[in-house]
Structures are given as C-alpha cells and as structure tokens.
Amino acid sequence: MPDRPEVTAVEIARLAGVGRAAVSNWRRRHPDFPQPAGGTDTSPTFRLDEVERWLRTQGKIAELPLLERVRQQLETLRDPDGHPAAPLLAAGALLLQLHRDPAGWDTLRKEPDTRLATALPRLLRHTAQTVLGPDGAALLALPGLAGATYLDLVRLLERLAAEHGPARAWEQLLARLGEAAARPSAATPPEAAALLADLAGPGGTVLDPACGLGALLLAAGPGADRRGQDLDPVHTALALLRLALHTPPDAPVPLALDLRPGDSLRADAHPGLSADAVLCQPPYNERDWGHDELQYDLRWPGGLVPPRGESELAWVLHCLAHTRPGGLAALLLPPTVASRRAGRRIRAELVRSGALRAVVALPAGTAPPYGVPLHLWLLRGPRPDDDFRRVLLLDAAAAHPAAEGGRDRVDWPALHRTVLDTWRAFDTASRTGTPLPADRPGVHRAVPALDLLDDETDLSPARHLPAAAPDGGAAALHHLQSRLAELLTGPADPAAALPEFADARPPAGAPQVTVGELARAGALEVHSSGQGVLPGPPGDGPADVPVLTDQDLLTGTAPTAGAAAADTLLTTRPGDVLVPALGGGTARVVRAGGPLDGVALGPRLHLLRPDPAQLDPDFLAGVLRSSGSARRASSYASTTTRLDVRRVELPRTPPERQRALGAAFRRIAEFEAALDRAAALGRTLAQGLTDGLATGGLTERQSGPATAPEAD
Incomplete structure (x- = not known):
C-alpha cells in the first residue's frame, strides 16, 4: 500500500475534465509529465501531488478540489483485498465526532501525531458507542491505531466538514460509491426516497429490509424509529453513519437506529x-x-411459494409480513413483476386479499436502473374488518413523460405531487367509505379486484386505462395550431431569418490558435466541471442554486436540478460559453437574464469565459459548433466521443471581424432554436389529433355538405 495518494490515468482525466486519451497524449508529448510511481505497465499509477503540480503548471487545473483530495487519500487507505468502501467507515467516524462532539476533537487536534495515533481511535470509538450503541459501534470496525495516512485524511476531512458541514461532506463522499454500487438499488436517489416516505406518512416504526446506503430510511426522518438490514455489512455501517450524521446533534443518545447486516429473506x-x-x-x-x-x-x-424466478415477489411478501395491520408497504420494482406469467398466482392472492392497493408506473430515470420505467407498489397490512377490494392503477409516466435523457429530465416536483395527491384521495376513500376520486382516462383508474383476477392478473397500469382524450379538446388543439403558425413565421422565411451568404475561398494556410493557447495568453478562462457539483432536488429556499447538466445543455432546456449555495460553486455569468464534454456540435452563450445565467455546472461540462475585448463569445460559440472543430479536437477511444476543448482550433481573426461573424452565428443559432421549438410543438399537435380521432373525442369536420356514396 503506498504511503502517499496515487492516481490512475482515468482519475487524472477526471480531475482535468478530459478523456483518457488526452492523458496518454500528455505522457507522450511532455517530457516533464510525472513518471509512474506504481501500478503495472498497462495500468500505471502516478503520485497525486506530482500530477497536481504538473496540471497547475500547464494551466489545465487551477487547484485540485478538496473533495478530490479526500477521495484520493481514501483510495490510498484501501486494502486491495478488502471491501472498496471500507476506508469510508473511518472517515465517517471522524465526521460523526465533528457532528456530535466537536469539542472532543478540539482537545486533540493540536497534539503531536504520536499521541493522536492512539488517542484519536479511543475518542472515535467512545463517541460511536455513545451515539450508536455497542452493536452499532462494533459494525464500524474502527482500527485501534491511526497511521500517518489516516491522520492526513483526518485533517482534510476537518476542512471539508468546515466548508460543507459533516452531513453534506458525508453525502459527497457517498455519491461516487452510490454510482458504482454493484446493486443499483443500494443507492435510491433522494427524490424517489422522499416520494416513498411521504406516501408512508411521518413517524412510527419504519423498516427497510434491503437498506443499501440508507436513502429510504433517511427520507423517513429522524422522528421515526428506523430499522434496517442489508446483505453487505459495509453498506449497512455506511447507512448507519449516514442516518446518524443527519440526526440533530442534540438528539438523545443512543439514537433510535437499528441497522444490522445479513440476508433478510434467509x-x-x-x-x-x-x-x-x-x-x-x-x-x-x-x-x-x-x-x-x-x-x-x-x-x-x-402456502403459495414464490417461483424461483420471482425474487421480487418474495421481497413483496417479506415486506408485507413486517407491515402491521393498516400499515403501508411501498416498494420500487421492475415493471415485469406486474405481468410475468410465473407470478400470476401470487399477484392474484395479493389482489384477492385486499393487500395490494396501488400500482404506479413511473417514468424512466426515477431510480436505478435509470433506463427502466419502474413500478411503485403500495400495500396495506390486511385487517380482518377491511373488505375494500379495489386497486388504484396510476400511469404517472403518461402524466409526466420524461424527455430523452433519463434521470436528469424527470420533473420531480410535478411527479411527486401527482402520485401523492392521487394516492391520498384514493386511500382516504378506501378507509372512510367516501366516494372514490373520479377516474382520469390515460392516467389513473380505481379498478375492481374482480376485473383483475383473470388468467394473467396483469397489473400493468397502461393495460387497464382507457386512452386519454386531448386535454382541452378541439379548442386546445386549435390553440396549439395557432401557436405553431406563429413559431413557423420566422423559419418559414429563411432568407429573412438567416444571414446573407455567398461563396468564398478559404485562405490557404490561415493561422490557427487553440483554446489552450488562448487560455495561457489570458484571452479566456477554461473551467471543466469533471463530475460537477452534487445535485439534489430544486428547493424553495433562496440558498438553492440551479445546477445545469449536460443533458440540459444538449436539449436547450432550463436546469432541472439544484444544489445548496456555497462560496466555492462556480456559476455562469453573461458572455460565458458552455460546451458538453461528451459529443460535439453544441455550444451555447449565456445571455443576461436567460435560463443559463447564474447556474452551477453539473457533470461533464466545459465553461469558457472569454475576455470580450479579445474574443467575441458568439464567434467562439459558432466555431465550437462547427463540425470540423469538434471532430479534430475529440477523442474516439470508445463509443463515446469526448471533446478536449483545449485542443479546439480557432482562426486568428481581428476583433471587428469576430463581432461580425459572431452576429451571423447568433442568427443561425436562433433560427435552429426556433425550428426545434416548432418541431416539438408540431409533434404535440399531431399526437393530440391522432389520439382524439382514435378515441372518438374528436371528429373530422367536413369542409362542405357530406354526400352519401353512390350505390352500385
């Protein structure tokens, strides 16, 4: 194990916001690039401090972010034969100390390392036992001696906690682990977790028998008595620390947390x-x-045993067995569980007994695996006197379709409100005997149990919902038609919308300059987001900063995520040029007051900040959108094209000519945006007309008197 942090070529690329091929090129082209310090010939590792120093000297990175320093230090502590996340447990214990008893650390922080090596582990174990109880502290498996590498990590964690708070620092450290988890459900996103917790209601005893990193128990809030279990003991310990760090520091100890490792079914x-x-x-x-x-x-x-291929239904029955009469079980499941033939007898029994109350089809991107539109099953613990036998089938994916791009495109506030309001109205009627909410064609319907108990017992919502008529009927579609006509007014006359043009002969051997050379000359700044800030759901508070993702930029939509405000966040300002790191052909200029103004950078984005006296932003964006520039500056080492923005070449052009070309580029971009808006509205209009005619909600209007067909 190295005594100082080392990084691979992939990690260097992540730090600099470039592709791995760019790192290989740097090694070949720059004799002063750091020499390998370990690894193998095919996968060498490099000293982190040497790499950081070289990147700063070359102007490729201003300073290695503190979070990345912590991650690399954790990597140094990792045992190659152990669990990859095990070093996080010692980091979490230190953050728990800073959260619950910062004074205890203050008494030790200035002690020499020789004393800290034994005193700090004793302090951390004492705090863990006080807060988590003996069983929880034992789950952390804290070492009895703190080595020099761990003490270096402690001082970095102290700085990270001072900047973000212990809980936020812990979330940042867990974020990458969640993305790399072998079991996707180990890291349920906070938005999906909040939806399930709100459906269950506040307080009481909450159980997650496959808790992973604890997202669902965290959403239940510190007011609940939270119990959990997970097959991975390290994940169980990480979840325990997560819940403790999000509990108020003055909460009575030991905390009402009972998380244990093990196989919940066996x-x-x-x-x-x-x-x-x-x-x-x-x-x-x-x-x-x-x-x-x-x-x-x-x-x-x-005695109905779930078939071998229906493990998800075994989990459904396990959760139902742990739900008190009248309590709620909420599970996120693959959509095939609702229709696989092997599980029809179990599904029929759940419907017949009245336990299954709702199946909600969610849009793709709500939870991992993000490419699959998951289902949300809601079950009530059966009560002897409960004879309610209807199932709510809600197609939230139809009500809130996620645009292409997956998880970053889900409108969580609207989706959350639709599911929660529909369920509460249905559940209230089922418990009080009041009238059920009216069915909404294409979206939701309360289906009698007898209608579902056929040979298949297919619970897929889309199968049982009548097609929806166009919202607003013919009047709404006529309005869309008028809006489309307005949008097409400009693009319908390209001669007026586009700049005038004629043939020209490109100058032979015209001098070129790269973005990297311009950055070193001070003509612009280059910022690469790498993994970007840790986005969360947009909030209502003034501290929330919109986070722009690469999918937002590619589709030209406003940011859909948010993050807590911080002085270290890099936010956009008018005149900036934004470029996605993956793919090419997209570059957008930030306009004052526009949707891209004042937003933070999410993952895989480049921000170019030109000096307007030397470089026109619209000229720069136009060149970046050109096919040749992106093609020559991209790497093709995999199926994904990655843009090395510093290699993009621009023609050396006087400022006056730049501004003239920039104005032309801007008109072209506005023309393209108008076409995109018109195309989207046109598809909506065409689909509405098709659906209305197919369902009978609309009829074609004859332009003249109808005539009967002639008889033969």
Missing part, C-alpha cells in the same frame, strides 16, 4: 417486527434468493 434480523411502514427497493432478478430453503416459510400466504 436470516431475518427483525423477526416479529410489525412496522408502521416498510420502504424498500429490493435486489432485482436474483435466482439464488432462498427458494429451496424457504418452502414452508410462514411469510407465504396460503
């Missing part, structure tokens, strides 16, 4: 528990879930 850590709410995103498509060992388990209703 070795339930909470036998006999009847929770007020069970929230779960279980593992998917598991063949070895315990089918043979659990043939006679009491959790299976009427």
